[in-house]
Amino acid sequence: MKQGTIGFLKRSPLHLVLIGLAIVWMLPTAGLLITSFRTPGDVGDTGWWTVLAHPFNFTQYTLQNYESVIFEGGMGRAFINSLVITVPATLFPILLAGFAAYAFAWMNFRGRNLLFMTVVGLMVVPLQMTFIPILSIFAKLRIAGTFPAIWLAHAGYGMPLMVYLLHGFIAGLPKDLFDSAAIDGASSIKTFFRIVVPLSVPAIASVAIFQFLWVWNDLLVALIYLGGSPNVGPVTLKVANLVGSRGQNWEILTAAAFVSMALPLVVFFSLQRYFVRGILAGSVKG
Amino acid sequence: MRTRRWVPWLYTAPALLLLIFFLVYPSVETARLSFFDRAGESYVGWQNYVYAFTNNTMLTAFRNNAIWLVGFTLFTVSFGLLFAVLLDRVRYERLIKSMVFIPMAISMVGAGTIWKFVYAYRPASVSQIGLLNAIVVGLGGQPIGWLIERPWINNICLIVVGVWIWTGFCMVVLSASYKNIPKQLMEAARIDGATEWQIFRRVILPLLMPTIAVVTTTMIVFVLKIFDIVYVMTNGNFSTEVLANRMYKEQFSFTNYGRAATIAVILLVLIIPMMVINIRRFRQQEATR
Numbered sequence: 001m002k003q004g005t006i007g008f009l010k011r012s013p014l015h016l017v018l019i020g021l022a023i024v025w026m027l028p029t030a031g032l033l034i035t036s037f038r039t040p041g042d043v044g045d046t047g048w049w050t051v052l053a054h055p056f057n058f059t060q061y062t063l064q065n066y067e068s069v070i071f072e073g074g075m076g077r078a079f080i081n082s083l084v085i086t087v088p089a090t091l092f093p094i095l096l097a098g099f100a101a102y103a104f105a106w107m108n109f110r111g112r113n114l115l116f117m118t119v120v121g122l123m124v125v126p127l128q129m130t131f132i133p134i135l136s137i138f139a140k141l142r143i144a145g146t147f148p149a150i151w152l153a154h155a156g157y158g159m160p161l162m163v164y165l166l167h168g169f170i171a172g173l174p175k176d177l178f179d180s181a182a183i184d185g186a187s188s189i190k191t192f193f194r195i196v197v198p199l200s201v202p203a204i205a206s207v208a209i210f211q212f213l214w215v216w217n218d219l220l221v222a223l224i225y226l227g228g229s230p231n232v233g234p235v236t237l238k239v240a241n242l243v244g245s246r247g248q249n250w251e252i253l254t255a256a257a258f259v260s261m262a263l264p265l266v267v268f269f270s271l272q273r274y275f276v277r278g279i280l281a282g283s284v285k286g
Numbered sequence: 287m288r289t290r291r292w293v294p295w296l297y298t299a300p301a302l303l304l305l306i307f308f309l310v311y312p313s314v315e316t317a318r319l320s321f322f323d324r325a326g327e328s329y330v331g332w333q334n335y336v337y338a339f340t341n342n343t344m345l346t347a348f349r350n351n352a353i354w355l356v357g358f359t360l361f362t363v364s365f366g367l368l369f370a371v372l373l374d375r376v377r378y379e380r381l382i383k384s385m386v387f388i389p390m391a392i393s394m395v396g397a398g399t400i401w402k403f404v405y406a407y408r409p410a411s412v413s414q415i416g417l418l419n420a421i422v423v424g425l426g427g428q429p430i431g432w433l434i435e436r437p438w439i440n441n442i443c444l445i446v447v448g449v450w451i452w453t454g455f456c457m458v459v460l461s462a463s464y465k466n467i468p469k470q471l472m473e474a475a476r477i478d479g480a481t482e483w484q485i486f487r488r489v490i491l492p493l494l495m496p497t498i499a500v501v502t503t504t505m506i507v508f509v510l511k512i513f514d515i516v517y518v519m520t521n522g523n524f525s526t527e528v529l530a531n532r533m534y535k536e537q538f539s540f541t542n543y544g545r546a547a548t549i550a551v552i553l554l555v556l557i558i559p560m561m562v563i564n565i566r567r568f569r570q571q572e573a574t575r
Binding site: 020027029046098108121129131133134163216217254275 | 513
């Protein structure tokens with residue numbers, strides 16, 4: 001016990017550096033969270049850190065800011081829009097990427113490797129390269145500013161990374177499984193749904209989290225294909241607009257920002273393991 | 287597996303069609319548009335490129351992208367390495383990793399709001415509500431307009447936000463690689479009387495080099511396209527413009543498609559060498575596996 005204490009003291013510079021850095025990393029978010037529960041008057045008068053003098057004096061906190069951003073500020077609507085955008089834009093491309101990854105991993109066809117390299121190589125293309133032509137097609141099809149437009153866009157943009165990550169996993173499944181499925185006369189579609197999908201759950205989970213966080217947190221693609229319309233705009237767009245229009249109302253901004261962060265944080269904390277695995281399995285998209 | 291010849295195409299077709307529609311075709315079309323005028327109607331040769339490399343705001347954007355490239359990459363990778371190596375030595379590793387990693391889960395818009403508040407500026411006569419200025423004033427200084435003071439302070443303040451978000455990513459990747467280094471190697475060096483610093487320089491760093499290279503190129507590819515942070519925090523004002531934000535403005539504020547397309551092509555050209563390095567490295571790893 002005593003030796004433990006001495007060891008701890010000897011290594012105190014290490015602990016100080018690490019704990020210090022961790023606090024620096026958390027302070028900005030802590031400030032945001034605390035501010036979002038303070039009254040507009042307090043926020044304007046004093047820094048958020050003043051509440052730390054007597055943190056358990058609950059009269060200084062209020063839920064008013066959340067009430068006003070969610071019900072009057074349109075943040076509730078934006079939250080629902082974000083869900084409507086994110087869920088299909090996550091599930092539907094994963095299925096398609098899974099089909100493609102399965103074919104690339106376990107079927108023989110001419111040009112397979114070249115095609116696969118090309119698909120993965122498309123990760124280089126900056127999204128900015130694609131906006132003008134697609135927008136003009138969307139305008140002609142009259143789907144610019146609608147949910148299907150952004151579902152399709154996210155499906156297309158996410159595809160290279162999703163195919164790459166899923167391929168890495170599916171190609172690593174044991175060959176015997178596929179041989180015995182073939183001997184049993186299972187069709188390829190049956191093999192996919194009965195063998196590949198159940199065994200690839202960890203990989204599917206990491207890809208799903210990636211795509212979910214990417215779509216939920218995206219601002220650029222939403223700005224381009226949805227425009228500024230509040231009817232379809234997601235939370236990121238709403239917060240960006242609030243920063244522009246109510247830049248000094250910190251209590252409103254911080255509450256709105258926190259609403260936009262709540263779901264990703266829940267997803268992140270409950271599925272952190274898969275998220276990290278996804279990062280390690282491949283690169284990132286952009 | 288014996289399958290009919292068209293079956294593989296049935297499986298890959300949906301993905302391939304999406305890719306052709308959203309990535310292949312538009313890239314080619316954008317490259318073509320970069321040689322046309324603002325409406326995309328008449329051919330103008332290299333005029334947009336001449337503009338891109340001579341216009342003052344564009345030059346500022348190039349300079350800022352260069353500052354981002356160096357500052358952002360250097361600090362995300364170094365902090366990531368620092369956390370990866372130091373955290374392995376303490377018991378509360380997981381807790382701190384989560385804390386550093388959290389910003390990865392939130393949007394850059396959310397992060398931009400968080401940091402705008404940290405940088406909030408008010409005149410010296412009233413009390414400061416921004417953390418950074420409160421510290422400066424507390425130490426007896428004058429409050430600083432962090433996002434206005436050009437060109438170094440405000441650009442550095444924006445880069446800090448990016449570093450805050452992406453260090454977690456570098457940390458996770460480098461930490462996984464660090465844990466793969468056999469502990470006997472470090473023990474052996476310690477027994478031979480090497481100092482911790484020598485072990486880091488001579489044992490850990492060389493073994494981590496391949497991962498550091500991957501992380502660095504990934505960060506470079508990402509930072510060249512940096513958009514959201516600048517868009518939310520300064521919108522490129524006060525000499526903080528970057529290429530991606532400039533492109534957005536050319537397209538939507540000035541509706542000059544030729545120029546916007548040109549900036550996109552320049553971004554692609556800047557990114558390609560990094561990806562080539564990454565792919566080559568990836569192939570080497572596959573070959574030695």
